[in-house]
Amino acid sequence: MASAFSGNPIKVVVRFSVGGANPKAADNTKSQRNLSLEFDLPNGEVWQHGNISAPIFGSSTPQQLLGRLASLQPDPVTKAADPAKVKAFVDANPEVLLQGRHFASQPVPASYASVNYWGVHGFIFTNSKGKETAGKWVFEPVNDVKGLSDEEAKTKGPSFLFDDIRQRVQQGDASFNFNLELAQTGDVINKATVPLPDGRKKVSLGVLKVTSVSTDGGGECLNINFDPNRMPKGIKGTDDPMLTGRSTPYAVSLGRRLSEGSKQQ
Numbered sequence: 001m002a003s004a005f006s007g008n009p010i011k012v013v014v015r016f017s018v019g020g021a022n023p024k025a026a027d028n029t030k031s032q033r034n035l036s037l038e039f040d041l042p043n044g045e046v047w048q049h050g051n052i053s054a055p056i057f058g059s060s061t062p063q064q065l066l067g068r069l070a071s072l073q074p075d076p077v078t079k080a081a082d083p084a085k086v087k088a089f090v091d092a093n094p095e096v097l098l099q100g101r102h103f104a105s106q107p108v109p110a111s112y113a114s115v116n117y118w119g120v121h122g123f124i125f126t127n128s129k130g131k132e133t134a135g136k137w138v139f140e141p142v143n144d145v146k147g148l149s150d151e152e153a154k155t156k157g158p159s160f161l162f163d164d165i166r167q168r169v170q171q172g173d174a175s176f177n178f179n180l181e182l183a184q185t186g187d188v189i190n191k192a193t194v195p196l197p198d199g200r201k202k203v204s205l206g207v208l209k210v211t212s213v214s215t216d217g218g219g220e221c222l223n224i225n226f227d228p229n230r231m232p233k234g235i236k237g238t239d240d241p242m243l244t245g246r247s248t249p250y251a252v253s254l255g256r257r258l259s260e261g262s263k264q265q
């Protein structure tokens, strides 16, 4: 059994962020929110997560992700992506639109603490008797999911999530139920664009309580690369190429962040 499930409280470093490559992305848009975690486990074991506010990712292989990004590159003359290239790529890879459709169908999250976060990949848990259980995990706000109406989102403006999370943590209102949705035989668990079917049985893996917030630009999360391939004994991934493809770019990204500094300012 993985040491995370001994029943003893475990210290976790949490990083919330708005998804995508733009450090100045607005908080009041229908886009991805991230919940990244590092569990400091007994005997020096570490478990890292990079969870997102959708049950699926926008591509099923690293090659498809690169192809999609290439098709969206602005033309040097028009400064816009070439619609013909975008369409050709999407026509050949329709699954790249599924995640965007998910975000478009949801309201702007009212807070980092009021939206679900999925691990997206399938993982396999082995108990002390060697029995394996496969599933996908989700962090669900203890105080329910809450979204903003379009009008409320406009009024909130582009920068409210950090003040909001400080306030909620102070009030003890930033907790998540950590649940595992169990896969059944035949369910696809090695493809990041395929969610588990609705209604799969859920089991509780614990409760995540955010109890303090570091000062801006500080905190333990800064030097962590949140590589979901860092797992304790008793937990393993699948052959999902989007999972195995994450270690190298995250290491490069951390290296650049440490040597070049953050790009937020």
Ligand code: HEM
Pocket (backbone or CB within 6 Å): 015, 016, 017, 034, 035, 036, 050, 051, 052, 057, 061, 062, 065, 118, 119, 120, 121, 192, 225, 226, 241, 242, 243, 245, 246, 249, 250, 253, 254, 257
């Ligand atoms: C091979 C495919 C992928 C590549 C190349 C990639 C690339 C990256 C990079 C470069 C970062 C920035 C890391 C940093 O700031 O140091 C990042 C962050 C992140 N990615 Fe991915 N990613 C991939 C797949 C995924 C998938 C499938 C998910 C879905 C769960 C995901 C969720 C996240 C999250 C939550 C973060 C924020 C981590 C943090 O808080 O620092 N990524 N990704």
